[in-house]
Amino acid sequence: MMKSLWIALPMVLLCACTPTTPLLGNPQLPYPPAATPQVGDILHLRTGHYVNATEMAAAATDSRIVYVAETHDNPASHRVQFDLLRTLAQRYPGRTAIAMEMFTPAQQASLDAWVAQELDEKSFLKTWYSSWKMDIAYYREILDYCRAAGIPVLGINAEKSLIQAVARKDFAELSTEEQARLPATLDMDDPYHQALTAAIFGGHAQGTRLAGFQRVQTLWDETMAENIVRFLASPQGDDFHLLVLAGGNHVRNGFGIPRRVFRQLPLSYTLIGNEELDVSEAKKREAYMDVTLPQFPMPAFDYLVFTRYEELEKPEEVKLGIMFKEEEGRVVVTNILPNGVAALAGVLKGDILRSLDGEAIVESFDLIYALQQKKIGDKGQLTVERNGETLVLDLTYAPAPPVEGGTHKP
Numbered sequence: 001m002m003k004s005l006w007i008a009l010p011m012v013l014l015c016a017c018t019p020t021t022p023l024l025g026n027p028q029l030p031y032p033p034a035a036t037p038q039v040g041d042i043l044h045l046r047t048g049h050y051v052n053a054t055e056m057a058a059a060a061t062d063s064r065i066v067y068v069a070e071t072h073d074n075p076a077s078h079r080v081q082f083d084l085l086r087t088l089a090q091r092y093p094g095r096t097a098i099a100m101e102m103f104t105p106a107q108q109a110s111l112d113a114w115v116a117q118e119l120d121e122k123s124f125l126k127t128w129y130s131s132w133k134m135d136i137a138y139y140r141e142i143l144d145y146c147r148a149a150g151i152p153v154l155g156i157n158a159e160k161s162l163i164q165a166v167a168r169k170d171f172a173e174l175s176t177e178e179q180a181r182l183p184a185t186l187d188m189d190d191p192y193h194q195a196l197t198a199a200i201f202g203g204h205a206q207g208t209r210l211a212g213f214q215r216v217q218t219l220w221d222e223t224m225a226e227n228i229v230r231f232l233a234s235p236q237g238d239d240f241h242l243l244v245l246a247g248g249n250h251v252r253n254g255f256g257i258p259r260r261v262f263r264q265l266p267l268s269y270t271l272i273g274n275e276e277l278d279v280s281e282a283k284k285r286e287a288y289m290d291v292t293l294p295q296f297p298m299p300a301f302d303y304l305v306f307t308r309y310e311e312l313e314k315p316e317e318v319k320l321g322i323m324f325k326e327e328e329g330r331v332v333v334t335n336i337l338p339n340g341v342a343a344l345a346g347v348l349k350g351d352i353l354r355s356l357d358g359e360a361i362v363e364s365f366d367l368i369y370a371l372q373q374k375k376i377g378d379k380g381q382l383t384v385e386r387n388g389e390t391l392v393l394d395l396t397y398a399p400a401p402p403v404e405g406g407t408h409k410p
Helices: 002-020 053-060 075-091 105-115 121-131 140-149 160-168 176-180 191-201 208-232 248-254 257-264 281-287 341-345 364-372
Strands: 042-044 049-051 065-070 096-100 153-155 241-247 269-278 303-308 322-327 330-336 352-356 379-386 389-396
Touching: 042 053, 049 053, 053 075, 053 269, 053 303, 065 075, 065 248, 065 257, 075 096, 075 140, 075 241, 075 269, 075 303, 096 208, 105 121, 105 140, 105 153, 121 364, 153 208, 160 208, 191 208, 191 248, 208 241, 208 248, 208 257, 241 248, 248 257, 248 269, 257 269, 322 364, 330 341, 330 364, 341 389, 352 364
Parallel strands: 065 241, 065 269, 096 153, 096 241, 269 303
Antiparallel strands: 042 049, 042 303, 322 330, 330 352, 352 379, 379 389
């Protein structure tokens, strides 16, 4: 009897005093760095030590999975991803793949054909813009490298139709067909994930709207995790190292995608994040949300790369200065910008666009892609149908005139 009391007593005392023990240090940054970070610095958050890019890449690529939390519209963020991709490919030739939030499994055949150099540029761009509206120029270097090196590109995100259904209805209210497309596990009980999504939502709406937002966030993370596991657990991916490219909130603190992958397939992983120290006032107004994130009891990442919020450098886009719609298999002009390229060439509202410089226009993307091949100063011809008559109009691709309070259309 006495022996059992001596064993139990320390446990009781330990449990009793734990709640009143003050927290030592900052769980998110246990060792504050000796110097204030500057653009270009890389901080190992768990130790407070700065490392260079080569040191980070060498350590990070020891892991089977490297998650890189990106800022979608910051080229500096994508250069970090590209450098890690090259390190992985050089270290594990023939055994490196990337998994991208930007694609879905339904697009995998197109992705495989792109990597195998069996899919043309126009078809690939159509695949890209069907699921991701961000300019492909942000990802071009990464995707071209995968194509040249034969590195598999995996689509891991959920399908739009399922996302829309989950946003409206609770999981139990989905149709049988919709439920069959859900991931096998949907963990809605992670308190950190719920706190993060509530903070991002903004706390300004209640009830089903917030609940729907949290369901969608969980669907995204669980779907991407399940597709990552499916690849790495397959004979094809059994010995592969994987670079995962996803937005910051899917990776930060590890309870989005990474923890859900580890639950199913406990492999080593590294989290790499990006923080912009130099941000223009215009970019703050354009891209920043007024969100205060909760204080979580763990570092946000293993490594944090400090960058400048950069603008994407690209040639000025050619625009016709029209609005249009797809109607019964035709592309029809619905409005025209005064003094734009189309207006100066004589295009009228109601014209049916048939071809641009010999390239047939059957759907909107045909026009968009054809314009992407042009540059300011080029000349061309637009074929339109008007009242049953075919007209060929001469174009000069000039800078678009300013539009007050609006944006230019193709």
